[in-house]
Amino acid sequence: MSIPDYMQCAEDHQTVLVVVQPVGIVPEDEFFRIYKRIASVAQVSIRDSQRNLYIRYRHHYLPENNEWGDFQTHRKVVGLISVTTCGSAKEWPQTSDRFHSQKDVFGATLYDSRLLVFGLQGEIAEQQRTDVAFYSSYDVCPDVEKRVEDFVESIFIVLESKRLDRATDKSGDKIPLLCVPFEKKDFVGLDTDSRHYKKRCQGRMRKHVGDLCLQAGMLQDALVHYHMAVELLRSVNDFLWLGAALEGLCSASVIFHYPGGTAGKAAGRKPSLAQGALTANGISADTSSEIGRAKNCLRPEDIIEKYKEAISYYGKYKNAGVIELEACVKAVRVLAIQKRAMEASEFLQNAVYINLGQLSEEEKIQRYSILSELYDLIGFHRKSAFFKRVAAMQCVAPTIPEPGWRACYKLLLETLPGYSLCLDPKDFSKGTHRGWAAVQVRLLHELVYASRRMGNPGLSVRHLSFLLQTMLDLLSDQGQPTHTHTHTHTSKGYRNPDEEAVSQLPLKPGQSVTLTVNIKVRLDFSGGENLLQDLNDDGISVTGLPSSSPLRQVLKPRAETKPLGSESSKTDYNHVKTLEAVMTFKYSGGAGKVEGYYRDLTLGVHVDVEPSVFFTRVSTLPATRTRQCHLLLDVFNSTEHELTVSANNNQDLVLHASECQRMAIQVAKFDFDTLPQPDQEAVRYTNPKLLEEERLHTQASMINSTLGITWNIISFGEASVEGVLNQLVLEHLQLAPLQWDVVVNGKPCDCDIIADCKVGDAVPLEVKLTNRSKNAVGPFALTVVPFQDYQNGVKNYDLQDAVTFIGSNTFNIDTVNPTEDSVCMGALLFLYTGDFYLNIKFQDDNAGQGNEVPPSWFGLPSIHIKALEAPIEAGA
Numbered sequence: 001m002s003i004p005d006y007m008q009c010a011e012d013h014q015t016v017l018v019v020v021q022p023v024g025i026v027p028e029d030e031f032f033r034i035y036k037r038i039a040s041v042a043q044v045s046i047r048d049s050q051r052n053l054y055i056r057y058r059h060h061y062l063p064e065n066n067e068w069g070d071f072q073t074h075r076k077v078v079g080l081i082s083v084t085t086c087g088s089a090k091e092w093p094q095t096s097d098r099f100h101s102q103k104d105v106f107g108a109t110l111y112d113s114r115l116l117v118f119g120l121q122g123e124i125a126e127q128q129r130t131d132v133a134f135y136s137s138y139d140v141c142p143d144v145e146k147r148v149e150d151f152v153e154s155i156f157i158v159l160e161s162k163r164l165d166r167a168t169d170k171s172g173d174k175i176p177l178l179c180v181p182f183e184k185k186d187f188v189g190l191d192t193d194s195r196h197y198k199k200r201c202q203g204r205m206r207k208h209v210g211d212l213c214l215q216a217g218m219l220q221d222a223l224v225h226y227h228m229a230v231e232l233l234r235s236v237n238d239f240l241w242l243g244a245a246l247e248g249l250c251s252a253s254v255i256f257h258y259p260g261g262t263a264g265k266a267a268g269r270k271p272s273l274a275q276g277a278l279t280a281n282g283i284s285a286d287t288s289s290e291i292g293r294a295k296n297c298l299r300p301e302d303i304i305e306k307y308k309e310a311i312s313y314y315g316k317y318k319n320a321g322v323i324e325l326e327a328c329v330k331a332v333r334v335l336a337i338q339k340r341a342m343e344a345s346e347f348l349q350n351a352v353y354i355n356l357g358q359l360s361e362e363e364k365i366q367r368y369s370i371l372s373e374l375y376d377l378i379g380f381h382r383k384s385a386f387f388k389r390v391a392a393m394q395c396v397a398p399t400i401p402e403p404g405w406r407a408c409y410k411l412l413l414e415t416l417p418g419y420s421l422c423l424d425p426k427d428f429s430k431g432t433h434r435g436w437a438a439v440q441v442r443l444l445h446e447l448v449y450a451s452r453r454m455g456n457p458g459l460s461v462r463h464l465s466f467l468l469q470t471m472l473d474l475l476s477d478q479g480q481p482t483h484t485h486t487h488t489h490t491s492k493g494y495r496n497p498d499e500e501a502v503s504q505l506p507l508k509p510g511q512s513v514t515l516t517v518n519i520k521v522r523l524d525f526s527g528g529e530n531l532l533q534d535l536n537d538d539g540i541s542v543t544g545l546p547s548s549s550p551l552r553q554v555l556k557p558r559a560e561t562k563p564l565g566s567e568s569s570k571t572d573y574n575h576v577k578t579l580e581a582v583m584t585f586k587y588s589g590g591a592g593k594v595e596g597y598y599r600d601l602t603l604g605v606h607v608d609v610e611p612s613v614f615f616t617r618v619s620t621l622p623a624t625r626t627r628q629c630h631l632l633l634d635v636f637n638s639t640e641h642e643l644t645v646s647a648n649n650n651q652d653l654v655l656h657a658s659e660c661q662r663m664a665i666q667v668a669k670f671d672f673d674t675l676p677q678p679d680q681e682a683v684r685y686t687n688p689k690l691l692e693e694e695r696l697h698t699q700a701s702m703i704n705s706t707l708g709i710t711w712n713i714i715s716f717g718e719a720s721v722e723g724v725l726n727q728l729v730l731e732h733l734q735l736a737p738l739q740w741d742v743v744v745n746g747k748p749c750d751c752d753i754i755a756d757c758k759v760g761d762a763v764p765l766e767v768k769l770t771n772r773s774k775n776a777v778g779p780f781a782l783t784v785v786p787f788q789d790y791q792n793g794v795k796n797y798d799l800q801d802a803v804t805f806i807g808s809n810t811f812n813i814d815t816v817n818p819t820e821d822s823v824c825m826g827a828l829l830f831l832y833t834g835d836f837y838l839n840i841k842f843q844d845d846n847a848g849q850g851n852e853v854p855p856s857w858f859g860l861p862s863i864h865i866k867a868l869e870a871p872i873e874a875g876a
Contacts, residue, residue: 385418
């Protein structure tokens with residue numbers, strides 16, 4: 001195993017592992033919606049028994065980790081749930097084959113599997129099958145959870161039979177030697193009849209049966225088997241498996257003592273159920289008494305001693321680094337509950353020095369981030385801050401091709417509490433200095449640098465001024481700054497071929513005529529992920545997942561690559577459009593023309609047209625104004641030449657061959673209501689799907705014409721965003737039907753407009769709502785909340801002494817009918833100079849009456865007001 005699971009905890013040893021994966025092309029959001037519903041079935045009470053089965057779900061699991069399943073059975077994939085989209089009966093055989101191929105990956109360990117098929121209706125979907133469930137759509141699948149429960153019960157039956165089979169004493173039979181992957185070559189040619197070898201086989205099998213008992217809810221039996229395994233394995237110095245038997249003993253004891261779990265907030269288990277696992281049950285009665293249990297179960301303090309011993313044995317094997325690291329993390333979680341911080345820090349110190357071989361930069365970021373969280377868990381806040389800072393620096397390591405300054409800055413901000421640093425200057429006037437000044441100065445310098453590299457000079461200056469304001473006397477001469485760094489359509493510019501030909505006529509003997517033919521094609525510019533397998537994300541993901549990791553491939557499913565000969569491969573995935581045409585020329589001249597003769601020439605034209613640019617990803621961000629937004633497009637140059645991409649009111653973007661860059665275009669939100677609506681006849685007689693497609697096409701055309709995206713290499717072309725505009729982005733681009741206008745001191749305000757006023761003057765505030773929707777809305781209550789923003793994560797809402805309202809700070813808007821508007825009037829008084837912001841919060845007073853308004857309709861601007869010094873009047 002190469003990649004540790006830092007989320008592992010002791011109670012995971014009693015879970016069975018189920019992998020949930022998409023088959024073929026499944027939309028990412030639909031897959032995760034179904035995955036969440038599946039994962040909600042985290043524990044199942046087994047019928048006719050007082051036992052529970054706990055399930056751990058993963059949507060990605062390395063097959064190499066599965067090979068350690070005999071060593072610790074909770075690492076073994078015993079269940080597979082595949083999710084697939086299948087639109088027609090024709091696609092079903094291929095879908096079924098893919099499901100069987102997926103089963104083969106984990107085939108040796110699977111107890112059972114299920115396939116959930118969405119979108120298929122008809123004869124096939126009416127089959128009654130236990131291993132396949134058919135649903136008409138992702139929205140209509142009410143019994144997914146019930147299906148999963150039945151599936152879990154079938155896993156339990158197999159687990160129980162394996163437990164009973166292996167638990168029975170087969171002294172007459174040869175017990176197989178269970179191995180971890182790297183041991184197999186060491187046992188070739190061993191004397192299988194020696195007493196030493198047999199004891200090793202017995203000890204390992206006992207430990208394995210202990211794992212099965214723990215998973216099957218037989219906690220007491222598990223404790224007995226682990227104790228026997230420890231004695232057998234200790235007698236033959238089988239250290240790796242002795243460590244596993246000791247860790248099993250610890251896990252079972254932790255489950256007994258801490259039924260609520262040790263994973264903190266993530267634990268969703270019910271204490272009574274975990275305790276219930278100790279009671280007698282229907283399938284195989286657990287007849288032990290309380291006395292026997294107390295004897296076999298480790299005391300809380302002994303659990304930690306056994307963890308230490310197990311970890312020392314794991315440490316003897318360099319190939320068991322991941323097992324050792326995860327055991328350290330599990331022990332820390334137990335110690336955190338026991339409030340034994342000093343001992344927990346010893347385990348963490350050990351974890352820091354475990355060598356896992358060559359880690360990628362992202363794996364290092366993940367490792368240091370988790371160490372930071374664990375130190376925080378045990379109250380070592382400064383140590384936690386140190387590791388978070390190491391993770392931040394790792395985000396911008398020299399070896400990373402595109403340093404993630406944003407991620408670095410975000411992590412640095414999170415270290416502030418650990419270093420007793422608050423970015424509110426008021427905190428520094430409250431007495432003596434807290435924390436290590438030298439480290440704080442260094443951290444502030446790092447924040448200054450990171451915010452500048454992130455492209456936010458204003459924030460950089462803010463941090464720098466804070467540093468000077470609070471710690472000037474702590475800066476060395478060198479540290480005090482003297483200054484601050486603040487064929488797609490082919491070209492359209494040609495003449496018509498007829499005119500071009502006529503201009504070259506008449507032809508003298510031996511001469512030729514050259515014609516330019518314009519071809520205009522509508523193409524799909526949405527680039528599939530298969531084009532970008534090796535392209536990195538911009539910035540670094542702090543979750544520690546490499547861009548090329550298999551998990552990323554699950555998150556963004558690629559189109560399956562088909563052999564070139566297959567029918568739809570070219571058009572579907574290569575975005576190549578084939579055009580064929582016949583051109584007919586008739587020409588005559590000289591004596592033949594006089595006699596009325598002419599020649600006829602027919603030419604076949606075959607053209608493959610391919611986009612020069614692809615939009616590989618599209619998303620939106622709010623702009624400074626509420627009626628605008630930023631459309632973010634990742635543009636990929638698929639040609640072998642450098643090209644320039646342009647858009648209306650936007651800077652040109654130069655892309656080298658095979659380069660991908662992000663283009664941000666600020667656009668006014670679109671009022672799609674102004675587009676022509678289909679007449680009633682069309683609505684009545686047209687397929688709804690076609691109408692929807694037509695509507696989306698019309699919206700995309702409106703966006704295309706506004707954006708005006710063009711590219712230029714040798715010739716000039718236009719690029720359409722139609723293929724990549726998914727519904728989510730369309731919703732964000734759409735102008736909300738409720739229009740909010742705020743006027744301060746007679747000046748219309750939006751986020752980037754600053755209203756100014758004089759201290760001590762009444763400042764009129766006007767909020768106007770225009771209802772452009774088709775229904776009446778309201779009543780609403782609006783509350784105006786003033787605050788100051790220090791631009792570094794700190795916002796000050798404590799402004800009673802600085803801002804006062806003339807009258808109330810709450811406005812009420814009655815019901816507003818379609819096309820009508822409603823205006824609220826109020827006034828404020830600023831008592832001090834400074835920059836102030838107003839946050840207008842709304843409350844729908846009509847909630848629960850079926851007239852709920854989507855939150856996206858409340859695009860209220862955040863108001864920025866600058867209160868200036870009032871001019872001094874001439875005294876008497």
